Amino acid sequence: MNIPCASFFTQPCAVDAILYSYYEGRIRAPITDKEEKFRVDGMAEVSLAVHDLPSYLHDEDDEYAPECLALIVHWMCNKLRFKAVGPTIPSIYLAKQLSSDDTCHEYGLSLFKPQHSPTYLKQWLDSQQPKSVVYVSFGSVASLSDKQTEEVAAVLAHESTGCFVTHCGWNSTIEALSMGVPMVTVPQFADQPTNAKFVEDVWGVGVRVMVRKRDGEEKAMARMEEIEWGVVEVMEGERAKGIRKNAEKWKTLARAAVADGGSSDRNIEDFVDELVNLQLLKRLEL
Template structure:
């Protein structure tokens, strides 16, 4: 009877149609797609809007995943298919102009079509837009077109707070670092690189700071985190924004297992070498492999690639290293042949399946937020090697707040040496500190699962978001 009542409630929500609009990079598509699936599981009608420049590149690795019932609709961003997002004012301005026109036309057309026909096959009236935090202007576009909207932040609440504090000039800095209202003192080394390296990033820095100019106007702000993970920030942030944590946005079968067949994100811009990776991992002992990946955007210098390669070679364990095709030329000559007995280098991996594998011992990561949440959700200890943007702040929390990893130290030339890399890996895999880190990793895994499970903090927040839509 209870299940029938749940199904009845879900059916009654199908008139609530939500449009979900991610920025066309993998790290933003994944979490917003997973949130769309959660809304689908609650009975809402959801349309994922994919900018046309990237839509043709999206691969569906598992046609039987829960995303099969998601309506995916291309939206013209004015760029030719295959255009990669740029970091110039020209790109951002053209993208904004293209999406603004297309989004306005789409919403008004669907509203008009719904209100002028009585057929039962018509899509429900668009009710709400969930837009990527990079698209602050989408709030105004939605409201001017007749619906309301909320931003979706794909980075941590701590990073959001840092950016917002700097934008509002609510920080006091000194030689040791900066004092923040919600955290106390953070060293310059712990802050997002775009905050203090003001002359390096130019347009990108301005673009990221602009994420917050109208966030206080939104009736709801969605964030890919969970309350227990960032409790200190969450004690302060609700006084600033109407924020709801709805994460971690990891496929359900790796967390609460409430969404059947939700085993992957469902859409990807990269083709993983799944069989190669998993077959190789199957041949290794439990907790014996170091997984190394720096995401879809980070690019190491040739010198740093050499030091990383030699550090893995010096370490005591097997390694699986993701090196994108454009980065492979930076590998030392004969490295793959020299390490064929202990290592595997691939261009892309099925990261969730890799992290969940029994052979996994630790994850050497750039500390991108999606990778950080995946490791936390699966209880995998981390070696933190942040590169830029939000990654130094994520690394600070990984090592000092959640205590689930070790951060490498850079030398005076800004390089992490092979000796440092080998030392940190061996400490995680075999040292005394590594034992405590593994226990903490298991604790945070359990808390992440609880947050997404029925009655958990993020599950409740998703329910409150749906109630907000139903009340309008």
Template sequence: MATKKTQILILPYPIQGHINPMLQFAKRLASKSRHLILTLLLPTSHARSISSHIGSINVQPISDGADQQGQQFQTAETYLQQFQRAVPGSLDDLIRLERGHDQPQPTILIYDSFFPWALDVAHSNGLAAAPFFTQTCSVSSVYFLFKEGRLSDEMELPHGIPRLEQRDLPSFIQDKENSAHLLELLVDQFSNLDEADYVFFNTFDKLENQMVEWMARQWQVLTVGPTIPSMYLDKCVKDDRSYGLNLFKPNRESCRDWLCERRASSVIYVSFGSMAILKQEQIEEIAKCLENLQTRFIWVVRETEMAKLPSEFVEWNLSSGLGLVVTWCNQLDILAHETVGCFVTHCGWNSVLEALCLGVPMVGVPNWSDQPTNAKFVEDVWKVGVRAKEDEDGIVKSMVLEKCVRAVLEGEKGEVVRRNAGKIKRWALEAVQLGGSSDNNIAKFVTGLALKD
């Protein structure tokens, strides 16, 4: 008798940093069983420019309302509000339609943890439901403790979390008044978590072992990370060489060719992700730092930020030839290259995780959201980098940044950081290899689905 096929629906928050880890998780699931059909649900405003398949993963458009109104959204917050209004109904309609066909039935919805309402939609249609947290267990626990009114200077934090100063907290907790909507979004992740059939985290056990154990006592937690393409880790998922989805166009060949001409561990890589908008003064301070260091560098400056580059810096770089300034790049290619010795990063979790997996020391210049807390862990828990201290206006000055970069690249501190980075790189590989903690959790989930059928 032929084994029945099972469809898994996956609903990410529709930005690059949330789509990619959930897409990678889908690829890992597909590699575990040929009887699984993975369908990534992307809003129609995104799906128009994306293929109907990304490798073995189906891409299914779901109406976010923007297609009906043809409107442009001024901020991420206004789009999210529109998304929250339109997608619950669209998701309900899509599930009902899928269940009315003879094709393999969806049995579970894996949704971004930002969308707790998705659990209610799934359960009302007879599907299991599992949130996927794109942030660490430790950061997520801070939001949970805040929700419970248990986050204070006096409290003893759960295992694995160091004592956090105000500057180490997620920015939405630091500035509650101006971040009310986004803070509500993050706190609401826990509103119905007790009802979830599984709770997935993009982390791995050894990285947060005490915190993972604490959270697993609260919910049905499974760590399934790191969710980066298999080519950069275990190389066990066929043809998994990239995320497969880019909302920005990378300068891939120019970066690779430029790096091949440099010596090992000599290049500084500077990037602040796909969303950060830096102040003019901060960009000027970074430019000064790079000039003072007189070291080879690649600096990613998105097209929308290019006008902020000081003309003196542009002229200096043209004459010195020390650096390469690009509007976007394949970050994994850069971090995996032997010539890169330091990553100056905003400490978004995807960027930190990529650096951890590839053993690259970091200098943290956090901007918002979970980044300050991630930077704290980079420096004081995992000890794979340093955090640059900002001034009273929130600006990291050039001399401060220069000192941090030199600390990571040179001397005794640099040796310790590189040694720790190499150790965690091995942990990451172990987690996804056959029999590793994340591999076992993924296999356990897939086996559970088969038994339910």
């Protein structure tokens, strides 16, 4: 129909870069050597183990500068016309450009007037000390529903929330980053293992609980003692102070990106300008 279109990648850039390497044949799947290590074009400074890759590519301590994310985006720009936007959560939680009375921030659901959450949940959170609550949510089987997104964002935004135990789906991950909440990640499948790798080793905002399958078991799972270790490590362990400091840093960066004149704000404006100019050219041709 000759209608302009654009692809919206809903997974993190790092996962897209890994899958592109697979597409070009640099990573061969399925991977059977569990000890193999990988360096991927666009993110060569990150050493990836098999369990860090998206689950589609396999059967089942370095320090990195935050600039590695910018390098991944730059690399992707060399492969296709690409603009980074986000975090893609309601701007009321980031830039504070809208008041809570506005409705245009709700994206079809209300984060401030939840229809499904009991009022006692907020009342209970209000009664807790700042950064003292451990919030646990593993989403749904494949993706978060509107109801689940509403629940997660509302709790993460509360000042009493000190830690988020998460399956590390991209929605949950980006929401926690944007709210400055440390994470204990329990990745299951798809892009979640790579997200967990970045949470712990690149962004430094949490720890990863390994999911393992014992002999005789049909499915891998995270053990109780390992989850307990992760929560203690993030809340009061040796790394807790550094993790919380990094979480605040990424919260600040997220807000700067979507604020007026921020990187996401500029990229969206540029994208809209391109569409407008394209339509003007078509009209002139007619």
